[in-house]
Amino acid sequence: MGKITVIKSLALPILIQSLTVLPNPPDDKIKEIQNIFFSFLWSGKPDKIKRKVMIGLFENGGLKMPDIRSFCYSLKMTWINKLLDPLSISPWKTLLIDQYNRLGADKIWLMTPDGIQEISSNFNNFWKDILLNWNILNTVTNDTAEGIMKQSILLNKSLKINNKTIFYQRWVESGVFFIGDLLDKNSNFFTLKEFCEKYNLNINFLEYHSLLHMIPKDWKNLITTSEKFTHISNDKFEFITNNKKSCQFFYRKFLSMYTERPTKQEDKMCEELGTHIENWDFIYSLPFCCTKNNKFSMFQFKILHRTLATNALLQKYGLKETNLCSFCNETKETIIHLFLECNLVRNLWLEIAALFQVENNLTLILNVENIVLGSESWDISLNLFTILVKYYIYTCRFNTSLLTLTGVIAMIKNSYQIEKISTSFYRSHIRAREKFDCKWELIKNIVHM
Ligand SMILES: [Zn+2]
Known part of the structure; x- marks a missing residue:
């Protein structure tokens, strides 16, 4: 435990700056740093307890040994806080914001995993890493009405027209983004007329119906018989918008992906x-x-x-x-x-x-x-x-x-x-x-x- 304290208080702080402001180091570098720490922990001898166990929390049989990968990824998440905070104004935001808004702004974080994967290629390596790290924690539910209504229409691999995912710029600008956006307050799909009026869009019958047609039948059955969810969000997005400091929250989230019980x-x-x-x-x-x-x-x-x-x-x-x-x-x-x-x-x-x-x-x-x-x-x-x-x-x-x-x-x-x-x-x-x-x-x- 003493050695873990040394690693946490003396070694990790040296890495914080570079891990925060640079793209993720390659996997082999992360492994190399982790090896250095574990070699220090076991005094250069072979590990006596599995690494995946050692990084875990006490209640899972671990000793809270720092996990560099989770640490690096969670530090990156702090940039999302800054991006979502309207009061934080910095020159770096100007460089990013055009592209970001064009692709859906804050709604990007709520897209399906494949959507985020695809959208990440529009950003520089640094932001690409942040999006892909976020995606590691991303899940999608198809078996509840809530899960379905919260799915993005855009770039969703389950929703294809002519075997292609869709991305309509005008829709993004008018606020049509999630399946829930296609429903009226009684969870019925808008008629074409209602849809055009509500979003001030001018689309034709064929375009709208091919869209409705691509939504699987069982999804439709499930959502039209349920109440409408107007608040489209998830636990991570909620946390990050309501808390200035999210590093520890995300560290634990990432850790739960990489840790193991003995x-x-x-x-x-x-x-x-x-x-x-x-x-x-x-x-x-x-x-x-x-x-x-x-x-x-x-x-x-x-x-x-x-x-x-x-x-x-x-x-x-x-x-x-x-x-x-x-x-x-x-x-x-x-x-x-x-x-x-x-x-x-x-x-x-x-x-x-x-x-x-x-x-x-x-x-x-x-x-x-x-x-x-x-x-x-x-x-x-x-x-x-x-x-x-x-x-x-x-x-x-x-x-x-x-x-x-x-x-x-x-x-x-x-x-x-x-x-x-x-x-x-x-x-x-x-x-x-x-x-x-x-x-x-x-x-x-x-x-x-
Ligand atoms: Zn005895």
Whole structure:
């Protein structure tokens, strides 16, 4: 996490300027930059966790490692803000605006993907990139009346006359752009006369009817039986017109296209635990909302991603001769054995559970799922506590020292003091203090602080 912070705060800012004002770098350059970052992250060694997972959000099993591609694309989106903002006046707009208005002005952003693709060739490389990046997030719906009414008539590959898409300049100028523009307020298609009057256009019967004819029958059935949607827009367009800062919004949108959940690990974990787990979002976020101490968050993160060095894993990679448990030396040291099933470890948990019963009048359910992954039915306090105990077990394994109740308590007291000191600034705020105290309440009772 420290290295990711370094990348975010020291390396990324160097790139912002060039990625904002220049066309997108070629794909291999983006990859090269990404390689540099990942090589720094893993200290030049091979990646231990898939890149597509690492760039994800905490709740998806990621660590929010910056994704250069999404970063570059989302920076470009900020230009659309400037373009759509009537109050922002700059010389660059003058260069663009003629062409932009001729092709439909702001409506361009609401065209179908193939329409935007085609229209982008009218712009310079920089704006072409912006249009094509926008298009990555673009979708089109044909199975709802709303989706159909919102489709552009112009340059729409589903609407062809003589096997060609259409683009009529006069129509753009008169405001005929979307299928919805062909409908009266009762969702019936305008007659030729009504159409010409409404848009002040002079077109003939044949032209108008070949247009109506090109709209698929099932689309017509769907829209004429539905209410008319007058507000033609989409979530991205709404966001960008209502918010001055859109970079983060778009970063997340692009990220969702390129990120992946570690489903393989999830399946393996379910198999080992012998249960089916639904709430992975919660399980992945837990280590980060339990504690601000990265040492503990990363420890739990490694357990979830199955990269924690147990003897079973170390032997698999040829780093240790035995895969037997460091405590009992009898059974294979897997994550489940190490943190729960080993007799020595189990005894420690039983001692702890007894303490909980006495001090907090609380029965601690010691099943594999709760101990290894955390539990949604437990509060933050208990979940933090299990992470701390596991950390203690792991340090004992590492130092080949004995597991004792006094050892756990001493270690927990120590972590409490560290977190208390390091969050002292936040603790001057009442709500932050309440949160902190609430988090440690149950734990404080049993370790007598
Ligand atoms: Zn053991």
